[in-house]
Amino acid sequence: MTPRFDAIGLVVSDMAASVAFYRRLGIAFPAGAADEPHVEAQLPGSVRLLLDTEATIRSFHADWRPPTGGGSRSGLALRCDSPAEVDSVYAEMVDAGHHGELKPWDAFWGQRYATLHDPDGNGVDLFAPLPAAE
Template identity: 45%
Template sequence: MGIKLDMVGIVVQDMRRALDFYRLLGLEIPESANNEMHVEVAQEGVRLAFDSVEVAKGVYGGWEEPTGHRIELAFLCESPDALNALYEKLVEHGYHGHKEPWDAFWGQRYAIVADPDGNLISLFV
């Protein structure tokens, strides 16, 4: 058997703030997770994990704040209207809208927002 992508991990400065963002995206994350150092959310075969900076330091032997955009998390929305509404909801809650919804040349409706740690998150249909 070969390899299988099982988990994508995100290092976060403030667990509650990060989880609130991903809850607005629609992920089901219990409020009780806000004070955890490591949180996992199952997403149809792939886990999305959140680790505090303290956990990252323990795992990697240190932590340097990354710069630049190196990986994309992209979330499939139900419809163009749902994408537009989700983008507006995130911006209304104070999150940075990196690029407003647009009809991309490759045929998808697309938008980009930044999570609390500056990761660019794509929304698409």
């Protein structure tokens, strides 16, 4: 038996805010998800994004506490279709009131790259390959 990668799970403090954030990034959660203690969205490639409220986690792990010490709790990376889309998605999210951690820039590893924070401080990277230098 070999375990296989199936899902990314995030613990959220405000389900409605988190669902709204990820929906704005194009992740389709079911209707009514904002009011649930646990939700799942199917991502491309058979991977799921799971969101659980802090109360849900504490219901089976009474001693659980959110991480402390600064920095993001975890992170996701979302590929955009073009460098221009990185810029436009970043601007849309920041204009909607979300925290922009790192403005879009041309990274030395060949990507247009930017970082947002979701409502719980998790990093969400936006990236797209840069056109090949001629």
